[in-house]
Structure formats: structure tokens, C-alpha cells
Amino acid sequence: MKPDFTNLRELLKNESYPHRYVHKFIGLATPAFSESLTVLEADFPTARRVGERRSGGDRFIAYTYELHAESPEDIVRLLEATHLLADLKMIL
Secondary structure, three states: OOOOOHHHHHHHOOOOOOEEEEEEEEEEOOHHHHHHHHHHHHHOOOEEEEEEEEEOOOOEEEEEEEEEEOOHHHHHHHHHHHHOOOOEEEEO
């Protein structure tokens, strides 16, 4: 089921743009997660990976990205795409 970002869109309209959005998420350290992350990075060239951390005996991997967003919709699109990552566990 696709998440509803209606409220978030309204809140993001109060920010000034361009905006630096920090995006964090955790997934299983699997080839499927890694492959889907490669696609995400290609789809969002203004998102720059700024952090990576493994935990749980290398079972999990957490990433931090900074997105240069020109509008609230840029942020929502990144969140929607992140929800589609294989083996995603959580968006922080």
C-alpha cells in the first residue's frame, strides 16, 4: 500500500526552497537492497550519500542522504521511491 503524504506536502510548503533535506533509512544488507539503492541514486542525482553504517553483525545497513530539493514534491518523490526499495526496514 502506498503511503499518503498529503499532510507532509502541506507541512513542506512552509519551508523555503531550495531546501537541503536530510533523508535516513535502514535496510537489510542484501544484494537486492544494494541493487535497488543503485536505481534510487540514479533516479535522484541531487541526492548525495553522506553516511553509511552497518549494525546487527552486518545484518542491517543505514544510509543518510542529503537531497537538494527545489520543491516539496522533490522530497515526497524521494520518500515514495524509498518505500519501494527491496528489503527496506525503516525510514527515519
